[in-house]
Amino acid sequence: MKSLPLLVVVVALAAACGSAGRPADSAAQTGVLAFSRCLRSHRVPAYPDPSSNGLLPKKTPQQLGVSSSQLEAAQSACIHLVPNGGQPTPVQVAQYRSVMLVYARCIRAHGVANMPDPDSRGHLDIGPGTGVDVESAQFQAAYRLCKKDLRP
Numbered sequence: 001m002k003s004l005p006l007l008v009v010v011v012a013l014a015a016a017c018g019s020a021g022r023p024a025d026s027a028a029q030t031g032v033l034a035f036s037r038c039l040r041s042h043r044v045p046a047y048p049d050p051s052s053n054g055l056l057p058k059k060t061p062q063q064l065g066v067s068s069s070q071l072e073a074a075q076s077a078c079i080h081l082v083p084n085g086g087q088p089t090p091v092q093v094a095q096y097r098s099v100m101l102v103y104a105r106c107i108r109a110h111g112v113a114n115m116p117d118p119d120s121r122g123h124l125d126i127g128p129g130t131g132v133d134v135e136s137a138q139f140q141a142a143y144r145l146c147k148k149d150l151r152p
Contacts, residue, residue, distance in 0.1 A: 019045065028083045029054045038078035043070055097122035104148035111138050 032050040033116050039047040046064045050056050061071045079086040088096065100118035107115040114131050126132035133139060 031081050031083045032056055034081040035078050038081055039074045041073075042077050044074045047074075087151035093121055100124060101147040103146055106140070106149050107142045110142035110145050112142050115142075 002028045029050070030113070032054055036047055036049045036056065042063055044066050047059070048057050053107075064071060064076075090139075102123045104115050104124060106118050108126050112132065116125055116132070129132050134143075
């Protein structure tokens, strides 16, 4: 389940978007809060609650003080608490892809000509081995200007 951490972030972002930018409904917010609490009860004690808009934090196992397998096991045990069992609806995927498309266009407009558009699921293929050096000064400068576009 290597893609589970990203999936959870995608689902939380999509759930937090709501319809037409409205806040997530209380059931979705309750689900992501229960997910966070469940992770803590499954040996990931440093996992924080979601933000006030229902977004789950994107934390690495190292930041949480656990191993990758420990985090994956906790996520597997708790994913049923996230709305739709952790699977985004087609509408949520489209909303997420739309956000990522605006972000990719902004990055290109600020000098990273080879920044790709997101795929059909909204994922961006960037980083080591992709031709987009996210550590370069040019990308970092564009990111600072464009990260505002990542907010739902």
